[in-house]
Amino acid sequence: MRSVVVVGGSLAGLRAAEELRYQGFDGAIAIVGEEPDRPYDRPPLSKQVLAGEWEPDRIELGPTVVDDLDALDLDWHLGTRAVDLDLNERQVLLDDDRQLPFDGLVIATGATPRNLPNPNQLAGIHTLRTLDDCLAIRAALDATPQRVVVVGAGFIGSEVAATCRTRGLDVTLVEALPVPMELAVGPVIGALSADIHRDHGVDVRLGVGVDGFVGGERVERVHLADGSVIPADVVVVGVGVVPTTGWLDGSGLPLDNGVVCDETGLVAPGVVAAGDVARWPSRRFGCRLRVEHWDNAVAMGEHVAQRLLASSPDEDLAPYDPVPWFWSDQYDRKLQLAGLAAGADEMVVVDGSLAERRFAAIYRRGESIGAVLAMNRPRMVVKYRALIEQGASWEAALDA
Numbered sequence: 001m002r003s004v005v006v007v008g009g010s011l012a013g014l015r016a017a018e019e020l021r022y023q024g025f026d027g028a029i030a031i032v033g034e035e036p037d038r039p040y041d042r043p044p045l046s047k048q049v050l051a052g053e054w055e056p057d058r059i060e061l062g063p064t065v066v067d068d069l070d071a072l073d074l075d076w077h078l079g080t081r082a083v084d085l086d087l088n089e090r091q092v093l094l095d096d097d098r099q100l101p102f103d104g105l106v107i108a109t110g111a112t113p114r115n116l117p118n119p120n121q122l123a124g125i126h127t128l129r130t131l132d133d134c135l136a137i138r139a140a141l142d143a144t145p146q147r148v149v150v151v152g153a154g155f156i157g158s159e160v161a162a163t164c165r166t167r168g169l170d171v172t173l174v175e176a177l178p179v180p181m182e183l184a185v186g187p188v189i190g191a192l193s194a195d196i197h198r199d200h201g202v203d204v205r206l207g208v209g210v211d212g213f214v215g216g217e218r219v220e221r222v223h224l225a226d227g228s229v230i231p232a233d234v235v236v237v238g239v240g241v242v243p244t245t246g247w248l249d250g251s252g253l254p255l256d257n258g259v260v261c262d263e264t265g266l267v268a269p270g271v272v273a274a275g276d277v278a279r280w281p282s283r284r285f286g287c288r289l290r291v292e293h294w295d296n297a298v299a300m301g302e303h304v305a306q307r308l309l310a311s312s313p314d315e316d317l318a319p320y321d322p323v324p325w326f327w328s329d330q331y332d333r334k335l336q337l338a339g340l341a342a343g344a345d346e347m348v349v350v351d352g353s354l355a356e357r358r359f360a361a362i363y364r365r366g367e368s369i370g371a372v373l374a375m376n377r378p379r380m381v382v383k384y385r386a387l388i389e390q391g392a393s394w395e396a397a398l399d400a
Helices: 011-022 131-142 155-166 187-199 294-309 378-390 394-399
Strands: 003-007 028-033 075-078 082-086 091-094 099-101 104-107 111-113 148-151 171-175 203-206 210-215 219-224 229-231 234-237 241-243 266-268 271-273 278-282 287-289 325-330 333-339 346-353 358-365 368-375
Touching: 003 011, 003 099, 011 028, 011 104, 011 294, 104 294, 131 234, 148 155, 155 171, 155 187, 155 325, 171 219, 187 203, 187 325, 219 234, 271 294, 294 325, 333 378, 346 368, 346 378, 346 394, 358 378, 358 394, 368 378, 368 394, 378 394
Parallel strands: 003 028, 003 104, 028 075, 104 271, 148 171, 148 234, 171 203
Antiparallel strands: 082 091, 091 099, 111 241, 210 219, 219 229, 266 271, 278 287, 325 333, 333 368, 346 358, 358 368
């Protein structure tokens, strides 16, 4: 293998390229990135950068094993999209009609914000995924709008609502589900999240969808499915993401809510996938996972680089089966989750209390501990994450 193409110029793609170099690969590495910027950290986009506390240069991603990105000797193709993949010819076609040949391919195209049905194209309606998105929203907030409406109370929507409220803006948070973040953390913690928003002055509307947006050239009102109308100068839509796989249609690769990999990240001979776009079978949790967290992008990028360098597809390589972990900062609360809480059989608070909003809770999956969630209790996350990694029983976790 003398040439590798990495499609995706963000965290997973960069860490894959870096690991290739760290493992001694001295061939050509091309990185294709749809955005014009070199890789940067996305979590601050909904927090510090959106708040105006950090400028974009502070979130630039550097390498971890060399002094600067130039030392990695990468061939950058930024501001460029991959539009097709020819596996027979081993080529990636770009939107400027160039073709990049490869011996090895890393698919790290991430995900794209999901749109509402029949979205209105009025000015003032935003999604948040890229640095440009963030700066556009920040400019709108700098103009001191009368009312910001955030549609979707998942982690991104909740963080945006918290950041806007911290900036002193009037905020309405709209969520179609009964409570925020219910699918990820369950109804109890979701209800607590809603209360925290209310305590900070957010107008929280739950269990109601959006019918549409109304205005002249700019958005002026949000119409909800229950007939209510909310004035709005700025709208941020955060209703989840979909894996960016459209350029792979017709390629012959398995696609199903992402690029389907084996348990090592291998998709096809000489082809691997990492980060938000990758979906793989987890022995630990007994299901296929697609994880949209920062930590997973780093670890999986490194892992699939090693998979790509394996001497043959049959070479023994440990399966990629981590305990997913992420955090969310909202107001003065830091929420941390390790493991898989979705679909858990029960949840038990094992430290602190929900009332004081400083607690740790563990989730049961079958007879084992499947996840730990903590609010302003970071040491508890470390403790119970270790038990999840060990495959500890539920009884052992309760006694820990």
